[in-house]
Amino acid sequence: MAKQTSISHFSTQSRSVLSGSEKHPVAEMLEKKPATPQEKVTVSVIVRRKNPLSPATVTGRKRVTRAEFKADHGADPAAVALVKRFAEEFDLKVQPGTPAPGRRTIKLTGSVANMERAFGVSLSHTTIGGETYRVRDGSIYLPAELQGYVVAVLGLDNRPQASPHFRVREEATANFANPHAAGTLSYTPVQVGQLYQFPKGATATNQTIGIIELGGGFRQADINAYFKSLGQKPPKVIAVSVGDGKNSPGNPNGPDGEVMLDIEVAGAVAPGARIVVYFAPNTDQGFIDAIAQAVHDTKYKPSVISISWGAAEAVWTAQAMAALDAACQSAAALGVTITAAAGDDGSSDNINDGKNHVDFPGSSPHVLSCGGTNLQGSGSEISEETVWNEMPQGGATGGGVSNVFPLPVWQAGANVPKPDLVTGGRGLPDVAGDADPATGYIIRVDGSDMVIGGTSAVAPLWAGLIAVANRQNGKPAGFINPALYAARNKGAFRDTVKGNNGSFEAGEGWDACTGLGSPIAPSVIKAIKPGGAGGAPSKTAAGKKKAAPRRKRR
Numbered sequence: 001m002a003k004q005t006s007i008s009h010f011s012t013q014s015r016s017v018l019s020g021s022e023k024h025p026v027a028e029m030l031e032k033k034p035a036t037p038q039e040k041v042t043v044s045v046i047v048r049r050k051n052p053l054s055p056a057t058v059t060g061r062k063r064v065t066r067a068e069f070k071a072d073h074g075a076d077p078a079a080v081a082l083v084k085r086f087a088e089e090f091d092l093k094v095q096p097g098t099p100a101p102g103r104r105t106i107k108l109t110g111s112v113a114n115m116e117r118a119f120g121v122s123l124s125h126t127t128i129g130g131e132t133y134r135v136r137d138g139s140i141y142l143p144a145e146l147q148g149y150v151v152a153v154l155g156l157d158n159r160p161q162a163s164p165h166f167r168v169r170e171e172a173t174a175n176f177a178n179p180h181a182a183g184t185l186s187y188t189p190v191q192v193g194q195l196y197q198f199p200k201g202a203t204a205t206n207q208t209i210g211i212i213e214l215g216g217g218f219r220q221a222d223i224n225a226y227f228k229s230l231g232q233k234p235p236k237v238i239a240v241s242v243g244d245g246k247n248s249p250g251n252p253n254g255p256d257g258e259v260m261l262d263i264e265v266a267g268a269v270a271p272g273a274r275i276v277v278y279f280a281p282n283t284d285q286g287f288i289d290a291i292a293q294a295v296h297d298t299k300y301k302p303s304v305i306s307i308s309w310g311a312a313e314a315v316w317t318a319q320a321m322a323a324l325d326a327a328c329q330s331a332a333a334l335g336v337t338i339t340a341a342a343g344d345d346g347s348s349d350n351i352n353d354g355k356n357h358v359d360f361p362g363s364s365p366h367v368l369s370c371g372g373t374n375l376q377g378s379g380s381e382i383s384e385e386t387v388w389n390e391m392p393q394g395g396a397t398g399g400g401v402s403n404v405f406p407l408p409v410w411q412a413g414a415n416v417p418k419p420d421l422v423t424g425g426r427g428l429p430d431v432a433g434d435a436d437p438a439t440g441y442i443i444r445v446d447g448s449d450m451v452i453g454g455t456s457a458v459a460p461l462w463a464g465l466i467a468v469a470n471r472q473n474g475k476p477a478g479f480i481n482p483a484l485y486a487a488r489n490k491g492a493f494r495d496t497v498k499g500n501n502g503s504f505e506a507g508e509g510w511d512a513c514t515g516l517g518s519p520i521a522p523s524v525i526k527a528i529k530p531g532g533a534g535g536a537p538s539k540t541a542a543g544k545k546k547a548a549p550r551r552k553r554r
Contacts, residue, residue, distance in 0.1 A: 010086050010143040011143075015141040016141065018142050018152075020152070020317055022317060032126045038112070039111065041155065042095070042108070042109045043285070044289065045083050046106075046326075047075050047149055047151065048079055048104070049075070049076060049104060050074055060480070075099040092114055093108065093109045093110060094106060104151075105288075115156060119140045119141065120140065121140055121156060122136065123135070133158055134156070135157050135158075152323040155285040161311060164456060165359075165398075166258045167437045169184075169437035186451045189268035189441055190269065195379075197380065197522055199472070199522060203272035203468070204270035204471045207274070207303055207468075208275075209305075209467050210294040211263065211275060212280070212294065213258065213259050213278065215255035216249065216258055217246075217247040218260055219446070222445070227264075229444075235263075235274065238274070238275070242286065243281055252445045252446045260445045261456055261457055261460070262456065266306060266461075266463050270468050273467045276297070276300045282309075284316070288327060291305070291307070291331075291361075292330070304467055305339070306459045306460045307459060311349075312343075313358060315351075321364075329366050332479035339460075339466070341359070341455035342370055342372070342399055343398025343455060344396070344456075345391075347396075347398075347399065347503040347504055349400075363402040363404065365408045366479065371431070371515055372387075372453070373388050373435060373496055373518060375436070386506075387496060387499025389499055389500060389501055390437075390438065397514065400427075400512050402424045403419050403421040403424035411427055430485075430515045431462060431515045431516055432517060436453050439453070440457070478530065484528065485516070487524070488516055492527050493524075494517050494518045496513065
């Protein structure tokens with residue numbers, strides 16, 4: 001009888017919307033059909049922390065050890081107990097080992113029919129881009145007792161969430177640092193590093209760079225051949241499967257280009273680094289699982305994580321953005337740096353509604369958002385660097401102002417334009433680097449050499465620089481944004497003052513095209529040394545004041 005009382009407990013309670021769970025219909029979907037009731041589904045139920053992270057930890061001023069994090073900031077035990085009782089009542093099986101130490105995700109598996117009853121949703125199948133996916137519209141409804149304990153439920157819908165931010169130059173072959181047409185060049189990552197003054201002979205020995213991938217794969221033969229062509233020893237590259245994700249190389253026209261770009265750029269500019277690639281399904285659930293696994297990986301312990309996938313804030317649910325940003329906050333608390341591409345579709349971020357949009361997770365205030373430039377130079381000399389903008393067909397650097405995340409304290413002196421919504425304010429990108437395919441990187445993908453650009457190249461470029469800095473400084477840099485903004489007037493950046501990304505113009509100081517600018521590596525390494533001169537920026541440290549925020553007149 002006691003068990004019968006438990007089984008009827010949650011089903012008798014009133015229900016209300018899980019805040020932020022509303023999912024919009026898929027615009028390009030074809031016909032929807034009800035999902036098969038017996039189909040098995042695994043969802044991620046993310047619960048609240050035992051104790052919130054302090055402002056000092058999420059802004060990098062204070063770090064906690066993994067033991068401290070596990071004890072104080074993992075899943076609230078009361079929340080875990082409630083979810084387990086809830087799962088039992090609706091015949092959902094709790095995946096053993098969840099939540100993992102320090103993490104807040106409980107995995108539940110059950111039939112479509114039981115998931116629909118448990119979460120107050122209707123699940124359907126539809127075709128998107130020739131593939132069949134399970135989708136839901138509207139909100140998730142939770143029993144009253146779970147409200148406040150559960151912060152997100154992910155995985156009911158498995159439509160693709162993000163896109164890789166790389167662009168292939170339309171050429172069959174390319175020569176190293178060889179002009180092909182007026183204004184076009186191609187570089188090896190090493191040559192790009194030389195232009196940005198990466199320390200000659202520096203290594204990232206004993207450092208681990210984590211890379212998040214939501215598709216594609218790599219072949220060791222390609223890695224060996226590529227680094228042999230650079231005269232470098234191939235890095236040790238390890239594939240880690242997250243959920244159903246796996247290293248699955250296909251052909252050069254798919255996401256393999258992203259995977260190889262990330263590995264080869266990071267490995268070439270940070271020789272000696274170990275590279276761990278976390279492969280996850282391209283869903284909001286998979287994306288968040290991958291970042292959380294990388295942040296909390298006690299086996300490989302990456303000190304910097306590179307993300308080259310994303311999508312406009314407008315296509316994310318609020319609960320998914322909050323959950324992913326929380327994983328990035330955990331990284332800051334543990335002293336792990338995250339770099340993220342700012343997007344390749346200019347100030348609209350591929351949303352055709354006449355408004356400005358920014359890319360997430362690049363818009364998270366707990367990542368280093370990386371924008372793109374067109375880089376002209378030879379040897380160690382830069383002749384010109386401008387904003388990457390080859391729209392409409394050739395892409396442009398993302399950048400603008402978040403409508404979700406407020407202006408961070410460390411960005412307060414940067415003269416970021418006002419957001420469209422009062423909830424926003426965070427400006428991006430923070431920094432920049434070579435991204436224009438016209439001045440792109442020579443990369444080997446599936447047996448062929450090609451020239452690839454996109455802000456996808458800039459995230460691993462900066463991740464490699466941070467790995468070199470961590471080796472040189474003897475300690476992980478951690479959350480570096482405050483230190484970088486404080487170093488603006490200390491020779492750490494090459495300021496890009498020419499060009500636009502659609503609605504925003506480049507100019508002196510921070511701008512919504514290339515952020516603070518591209519790196520002058522020795523000064524960046526010095527600026528991000530833990531315990532150095534960085535930290536909370538002064539009123540003028542984020543850059544010289546401009547007369548007014550610059551939006552390009554439309």
